[in-house]
Amino acid sequence: MLSAETWTGSSRPLRGEVAIVTGGARGIGQAYARRLARMGADVAVLDACLSLPEDGRRTVDEVEEQGVRTLEIEVDLSDEDRTDAAVRAVTEAFGPASVLVCNAGGGGGGEMWENSPLQIDIEAVRRANEANLVTTATVCRAAVPAMVERGAGKVVTVGSTSGIVPRPDGGYAHYAAAKAGVVMYTKALAREVAPYGVHANCLIPGAVETVRIARKIESVGREGVVAGIPLGRIATVEDCADVLEFLAGPLSNYVTGTVLRCDGGLAL
Numbered sequence: 001m002l003s004a005e006t007w008t009g010s011s012r013p014l015r016g017e018v019a020i021v022t023g024g025a026r027g028i029g030q031a032y033a034r035r036l037a038r039m040g041a042d043v044a045v046l047d048a049c050l051s052l053p054e055d056g057r058r059t060v061d062e063v064e065e066q067g068v069r070t071l072e073i074e075v076d077l078s079d080e081d082r083t084d085a086a087v088r089a090v091t092e093a094f095g096p097a098s099v100l101v102c103n104a105g106g107g108g109g110g111e112m113w114e115n116s117p118l119q120i121d122i123e124a125v126r127r128a129n130e131a132n133l134v135t136t137a138t139v140c141r142a143a144v145p146a147m148v149e150r151g152a153g154k155v156v157t158v159g160s161t162s163g164i165v166p167r168p169d170g171g172y173a174h175y176a177a178a179k180a181g182v183v184m185y186t187k188a189l190a191r192e193v194a195p196y197g198v199h200a201n202c203l204i205p206g207a208v209e210t211v212r213i214a215r216k217i218e219s220v221g222r223e224g225v226v227a228g229i230p231l232g233r234i235a236t237v238e239d240c241a242d243v244l245e246f247l248a249g250p251l252s253n254y255v256t257g258t259v260l261r262c263d264g265g266l267a268l
Contacts, residue, residue, distance in 0.1 A: 013039055014040045014248070015039075015040030016040070017042070017099060018094045018096065018097045019099035019248070020046060020100050021036065021046070021101045021103060022046045023047055023048075023158075025047040025049060026210075026211075027212060027213075027237065028240050028241075029047070029101075029103040032240070033059050034059070034062045034066070035238075035241040036244075041068060043068060043069075043070050043071075044071040044094065045071070046075050046090075046104070047074060047104070048077065048104070050072055050074045077104050077135035077139055079138070083141075086142075087142040087143045097143050097153075098152060098154065099154045100139065100147075100154070100156070101244065102136040102182075103158045105131050105135065105179075106128075106131045107124075107131075107172070107174070114172075115173055115175075116170040117170055120174055121174065125177065129178045132178040133185060136182050148196040151196055151197040152197045153198040154198075154201075154252070155201070156201055156247045157183075157200070157202045160206075161204055161266050164204060164261075164267055165267045183204075186259075191257065194257075199247075199255065199256040201247050201255060203240065203262060204261040205263065206262065207234045207263070208234065229264040229265060233264065235262060239262055240262050243262045247260065
C-alpha cells in the first residue's frame with residue numbers, strides 16, 4: 001500500500017492495487033467502483049444482480065474508461081462457498097485485493113417507514129441481516145486473510161445512519177439492527193487485523209440521491225427529508241465516494257476502527 005508521502009502530488013494513489021466492491025452494479029456502489037478506478041486500482045465488482053442499472057450504464061464500462069482492468073461476478077454473497085469462489089476468481093485474474101468495499105446490503109424487503117420494533121416483520125429481520133451483516137462477514141472472511149498475509153490492506157464497510165441513530169418513531173428497525181451489526185463487526189475486525197497492518201473502517205451514508213432512494217424520499221416528501229439535514233441537501237453518490245477515497249487511500253493510514261459519517265449532519 002502506498003504511503004502518504006508517496007501519494008503527495010499523485011492523482012493515481014492506488015495504481016497497481018486491486019479493489020473489490022460488493023454491491024457495485026448500481027447506485028452508490030457504482031460510484032465507489034468508479035472512484036477506485038480513478039485512483040488507479042483494478043476493480044472487481046461482486047453483486048447479486050448484474051442487470052443494467054437504472055441509467056443503463058454498466059459499472060465495468062465506467063471503470064474501463066479509467067484505463068484499468070475490471071471484472072464483474074454475479075454472486076450471492078450470503079453464500080460462503082460462492083463468495084469464496086468469487087474472491088478466488090478475482091485473485092486469479094488480478095492478484096489479491098488490497099482494498100475491499102463491503103457495500104452490498106439493503107432493507108431485506110421490509111418497509112422503510114414501518115417495521116417498528118413491536119410490529120416488526122421477523123422474516124424481514126432475517127433478510128436484512130443476510131443482506132447486510134452476513135454478506136459483509138462472508139466477503140471479509142474470504143478476502144481479508146490475504147491482506148493479513150501481505151501486511152497491508154484497507155477494508156471499508158458501509159453502514160447507515162439508521163444503524164447508529166434510531167428513527168423518531170422507531171421504524172425501519174430490522175434494517176437499523178442489521179446495519180448496527182455491520183458497525184460492530186467492523187470495529188471487531190479492526191481490532192483483530194490492526195497488528196498486521198490492515199485497516200477497517202465503516203462509512204455511514206445518510207440520505208443519498210440514487211434512483212432507488214429518491215423514489216422512497218419522494219413518497220414521503222422531499223422537503224421534510226431535507227429539513228432534517230443540517231447542511232440542507234440530500235447527498236450525492238460522489239459525496240460518499242469522496243469519503244471512500246480517503247478511507248481507501250494512503251491519507252487514512254493512521255485511521256482504523258472509525259465510523260465516519262457522510263450524512264450532512266443528519267445523525268447529530
